[in-house]
Amino acid sequence: MHDALTITDLTVAYRDRPVLWDVDLSVPAGVLMAIVGPNGAGKTTLIKATLGLVRPAAGQTLIFGRPYAEQRRLVAYVPQRGSVDWDFPTTVLDVVMMGRYGSLGWLRRPGVRERDQALAALEQVHMAEFAGRQISQLSGGQQQRVFLARALVQDAQIYFMDEPFQGVDAVTERAIVAVLRNLRAAGKTVVVVHHDLQTVPEYFDWVTLINVRRIASGPVAEVFTEANLRATYGGRIAFLGQQGAAASAVGDLAADEATG
């Protein structure tokens, strides 16, 4: 059986500046994987290259052994919340139904079935009572849950989520974690760009550390080590040793990066 995601020799560059440098990565099906790395490490680019949103300079990515263009229906995508205009004149329910557009294809209109699926997905993220709400009236966390619901109705095999935990409230964080675990229980593969190193061992079972190059990838227990984190973050990070195993980060990373 094929891995859910196979990336070979992937290089993405902005003119002559590599954003991702010869990255190899295999993600087995059924894992909940975090992608971690400092700002500008190419985490978002990795997802975008996989989904054909940026053109790689070299290498390829395969979803269950085939190019993405042939596997679109198997993939769901949660972009960064800030990537869209939340003043757009539409409702929560309408945005969630957009997740069904891929299955509908060109010209076919969403109907009662899509509506019911969207409502069920909103139920899962505890947003059902907001279905008729204009999207600009949502808090950041609620917006994130709407995006999550939109990915859920895609009913995919592999989910790519770009920083779903970014700036969300505690309720939303718990809702997202619950959804991630449900997805894993249903045998889905989930790839999440993640920032909070402390929660990696708790939320995820697989992790990839990148900083332009792939530093390490594998089960959290094996590769989420202080040595690998140092290699990823370039020593600009302090650690609290935790029983010799996975280290959790302390210190203000953002401040370190600003000065480093």
Place this chain on the structure above:
Amino acid sequence: MAPEVEVQLIAVIVAAACALPGVFLVLRRMAMLSDAISHTVLLGIVLGYLLTRDLGSPLLFVGAVAMGVVTVALVELVTGTGLVREDAAIGLVFPVLFSIAVILISRFAGNVHLDVDSVLLGELVFAPFDRVRLLGLDLPRALLVGLVTLLANLLLIGLFYKELKLATFDAGLAAALGFAPALVHYGLMTMVSITAVGAFDAVGSILVIALMVAPPAAAYLLTDRLARMLLLSVLIGAASAIAGYWLAYWLDVSVAGAMATMSGVAFGLCYLFAPGRGLVAGAARRAHQRWEFAQQMLTLHLLNHEGTAEAIEECSPSRLSAHLRWPPAFAAEVVRRAEQGGLVQRRGELLTLTERGRRLAQEASLR
């Protein structure tokens, strides 16, 4: 039909045709592309004329639409260099193409009916004189062109409503789902070009811009549903057209100019008076919030000093303004509103919280 009815009918149809693609331009923050396209189509017309030497040739229309799309491509090319932003790129590209057209007209086509005034303001009042026969009906050509444009826009938006919405709201997801947002984008730009060319003969480029931007911008303030925004844009555009016609009639001025003015007035009215988003509603809301917040501050202040020794000093209505540094009139008004709302009550010289006031203060302290 009487000529004045025909002129108004043409104006209404052109306004509706422009408003539809205009909604998507406004939502994509590309309103200024309508400015560029409505000017550069002239170059396509001129080049078509120089090739065919026939003002009635369909090649003029094809050339004009193609030039509109070329304009968009050139703007993207210039933006793509990363050296200038999109607004500057628009400002660079379209004057070049437009002035080439103006030079070509004055050099090679000075004696034909292609003059710059009619390009900018159109010749709406003369539209009834240029007639065609179709299915036994004797119609002004501009009316027929407008109708075809309107129906084409309705059909395209009707068919590709879902694709246009998705590509406009979230181009990234549209691309990931295989909906080719670049194709949708150029499809929309072709629609804008066709509309601009169709409308431009009758109403000129200035009115094309006004009708593509002002009604959708006004409708955006009135609703938060895309379908309603489309409908309202059409209605506002049509109303501006009719109001403009009568304004021009009474003041004896340019019809296209008056219509463009009225579309601006329509936007101004929505900007001021739109429920919820208008300036007046916003000011009322902020004033309301100011009083609400002042009452919260008052209850929190009373809660903090409730039952303490200094309560007499801190919580007497007469001393309040000194302690909170509020102007006396403002403090008195806040107390009056809080009393009226059942948040506080007077006990002689002491202001105390009611049960409701205490709850509000406790909620406020959690903020």
